[in-house]
Amino acid sequence: MAILDVKGLTIEFQTEGRVQPTVTDVSFSLEKGEILALVGESGCGKSVSCMALARLLPSPPARIAGGEVMLRKRSGEVVDVLRLSPRELRKIRGGEIAYIFQEPSVSLNPVFRVGEQIAEAVSLHRPDVGDPWEEAVELLRRVGIPEPRDRVSRYPHELSGGMQQRVMIAMAIASSPSVLVADEPTTALDVTIQAQILDLLLDLRRRLGMSIILVTHNLGIVSETADNVAVMYAGRIAEYAPVRELIDSPGHPYTRALLAAVPVLGRETSRLSTIPGSVPSPANFPAGCRFSDRCALCAAASGAEQARCRNTVPPFRKVGKNHYCACHLLDGEDRESC
Numbered sequence: 001m002a003i004l005d006v007k008g009l010t011i012e013f014q015t016e017g018r019v020q021p022t023v024t025d026v027s028f029s030l031e032k033g034e035i036l037a038l039v040g041e042s043g044c045g046k047s048v049s050c051m052a053l054a055r056l057l058p059s060p061p062a063r064i065a066g067g068e069v070m071l072r073k074r075s076g077e078v079v080d081v082l083r084l085s086p087r088e089l090r091k092i093r094g095g096e097i098a099y100i101f102q103e104p105s106v107s108l109n110p111v112f113r114v115g116e117q118i119a120e121a122v123s124l125h126r127p128d129v130g131d132p133w134e135e136a137v138e139l140l141r142r143v144g145i146p147e148p149r150d151r152v153s154r155y156p157h158e159l160s161g162g163m164q165q166r167v168m169i170a171m172a173i174a175s176s177p178s179v180l181v182a183d184e185p186t187t188a189l190d191v192t193i194q195a196q197i198l199d200l201l202l203d204l205r206r207r208l209g210m211s212i213i214l215v216t217h218n219l220g221i222v223s224e225t226a227d228n229v230a231v232m233y234a235g236r237i238a239e240y241a242p243v244r245e246l247i248d249s250p251g252h253p254y255t256r257a258l259l260a261a262v263p264v265l266g267r268e269t270s271r272l273s274t275i276p277g278s279v280p281s282p283a284n285f286p287a288g289c290r291f292s293d294r295c296a297l298c299a300a301a302s303g304a305e306q307a308r309c310r311n312t313v314p315p316f317r318k319v320g321k322n323h324y325c326a327c328h329l330l331d332g333e334d335r336e337s338c
Helices: 046-052 088-094 114-125 134-143 161-173 193-206 218-227 243-248 252-260 296-300 303-311 333-335
Strands: 004-015 018-030 036-038 061-070 079-081 098-101 179-183 213-215 228-233 234-244 316-320 323-327
Touching: 004 046, 018 046, 018 061, 018 234, 036 193, 036 218, 046 061, 046 179, 046 213, 088 333, 098 161, 114 134, 114 161, 114 316, 134 161, 161 193, 179 193, 193 213, 193 218, 213 218, 218 243, 228 243, 228 252, 234 252, 243 303, 296 303
Parallel strands: 036 213, 036 228, 098 179, 179 213
Antiparallel strands: 004 018, 004 061, 061 079, 228 234, 234 323, 316 323
């Protein structure tokens, strides 16, 4: 069995007296040592889906309306995270599933030294460690922070953005989690530091055997880092495939549009490709395919096909080995291209 197996995850938010379906029927699995990328524009439901894995969403207004999050713990026991008691859940958060967020300056407590914050994570999840402070020094060394014995006594504001993110990674791996969720971990960093953080995640995967969920909108990062990719749009998964197959032979119109919008060095073009419109809010999700209002294939289709796209949810079909798409128009040449 996979380390993590998510089936039919559905999340609703209640706002202004209305219940809005934010994430609908999301399913994916994560094998030991695998890096799975969740890709899509802002507002597609990537972060909400990942927060639900350890039930970090505030309730209310959020409510997990359906699905399963089956986690294989280090002990070998398989549990459904969505049905654990609060006491059991505390052991999962940070212990079995750890998070790295995109704004370390916000996530770190400004009034405590970074060593104290790491040592607290060590003490909570690994009470067998005799000296949590020395373990914090070792964790800083492991994530590549120079002079860790000096830096462990610094406050977050005394460190650069790249070092703050490395501290967040040190806190996340302090408990040797089975699953590491990296939610846009390089967004606020310059390009050079981004590359260093990604290299660090790859090295940790290799050395510790961790499984990683990488949340990003940067397909360049995905192509160099991930094993498999799930493309999300408006709260649903539109396409799932091994990374190389998805980049070489994208099937879903949304995936194709995302890849076309990526600038390529050496490719001459007068304008960058864009996707017209924006991701609809949960209050305005179309009844059928949620991408239909922005889809070039739908716009070029016949009236009957357009009606099907806009009124009927497309099935999630297998279109290749480990390659799945949710699109009514993947027939004939389009389907073979997957």
